[in-house]
Amino acid sequence: MSNREKIIAAAIKHLNKEPTASMARLAEAIGTSRATLHRHFASREALIHELGERSLDRWEASQNEAGLAEAAASGDPERIAAALRTAIHLFVLDVDEYGFTLTDHFLAELPDLVARANELEEREVVFYTAAQRAGVLRSDVPVRWISYAVYGLLIAARDSLRYGNVARRDLDKLVLETFLNGNGAGGIP
Amino acid sequence: MSNREKIIAAAIKHLNKEPTASMARLAEAIGTSRATLHRHFASREALIHELGERSLDRWEASQNEAGLAEAAASGDPERIAAALRTAIHLFVLDVDEYGFTLTDHFLAELPDLVARANELEEREVVFYTAAQRAGVLRSDVPVRWISYAVYGLLIAARDSLRYGNVARRDLDKLVLETFLNGNGAGGIP
Numbered sequence A, B: 001m002s003n004r005e006k007i008i009a010a011a012i013k014h015l016n017k018e019p020t021a022s023m024a025r026l027a028e029a030i031g032t033s034r035a036t037l038h039r040h041f042a043s044r045e046a047l048i049h050e051l052g053e054r055s056l057d058r059w060e061a062s063q064n065e066a067g068l069a070e071a072a073a074s075g076d077p078e079r080i081a082a083a084l085r086t087a088i089h090l091f092v093l094d095v096d097e098y099g100f101t102l103t104d105h106f107l108a109e110l111p112d113l114v115a116r117a118n119e120l121e122e123r124e125v126v127f128y129t130a131a132q133r134a135g136v137l138r139s140d141v142p143v144r145w146i147s148y149a150v151y152g153l154l155i156a157a158r159d160s161l162r163y164g165n166v167a168r169r170d171l172d173k174l175v176l177e178t179f180l181n182g183n184g185a186g187g188i189p
Helices: A001-018 A023-029 A034-040 A044-066 A068-074 A077-103 A112-131 A143-163 A167-181 B003-017 B023-029 B033-039 B042-065 B067-076 B077-103 B111-133 B143-163 B170-180
Strands: none
Touching: A001 A023, A001 A034, A001 A044, A023 A034, A023 A044, A044 A068, A044 A077, A044 A112, A068 A077, A068 A112, A077 A112, A077 A143, A077 A167, A112 A143, A143 A167, A143 B042, A143 B143, A143 B170, A167 B143, A167 B170, B003 B023, B003 B033, B003 B042, B003 B077, B023 B033, B023 B042, B033 B042, B042 B067, B042 B077, B042 B111, B067 B077, B077 B111, B077 B143, B077 B170, B111 B143, B143 B170
């Protein structure tokens, strides 16, 4: 791993714990000098931009690995359900690694990253729409809401991990189960 | 409304749109001078602290108005389900007004606010535990997860409102329905 890669890996790890850390604080926390950190990243914004880009790379890779586009095109309920399960599994791994990027207000103001995030969201909306048509997801719910609900539950997964309140190995299942079947016991008066 | 209250109301409104706004930017956006803004709030942190406190006041007021503690103590499924419905309704209104505070990284680092947020979360966990015992919520799911899931779905509601993709009047129902019954169509292979 190059020095640059080591710095990036350490910066992500620290920002997940302290998302507001300044460049000086980050340098200290990851055990490098401010000069070295600044040689690789001219500003905090440049560093955040790179981390944001990587988290979007990961999101895209997970969409591809889960085969969302192919499953949507097939229209086959079994393939769609399997792709959904794989996607949630991969997304939970991703938020474990890139947690702070999910809600970083600075990232949400970098126009090129926002544009790319919107594109990835559109791809997912195409998949959720196909899932509604195939009878895998409810069709009486706006597809945008479905997309936001997945995002919200991934934030819930991230925070569960961060505060250590829920066992790591149960999270995939909790996100998927809550998303598909909810937390109601069925017999609500 | 005093000048201070007017400034606070305008600051919340603007921070919901641009959560990283500096004091200078905020003063400009809300149409006041930097000197006036600084007379009321010595620093950005002081302003954020006040807004965070108000959002916690609101959270507490909504818990009380929904009667979570009384419903939990009663153990009555009907009362618990009604309190849950009221709470979600009020929480959706609250995130509409105090949206940015839900994921503000600076707020999450102010120790007294974190301590109070944890206390309010504990109160809610007591309620969700009672809801599990009364058969309103699934008891095979960790109660902490239930609490995080509500939080995540409220973030989803906030973003739905922010980007205008989902009709305002449907949101309560979407949050509650997703939380209780999920978005699965039932016939998943």
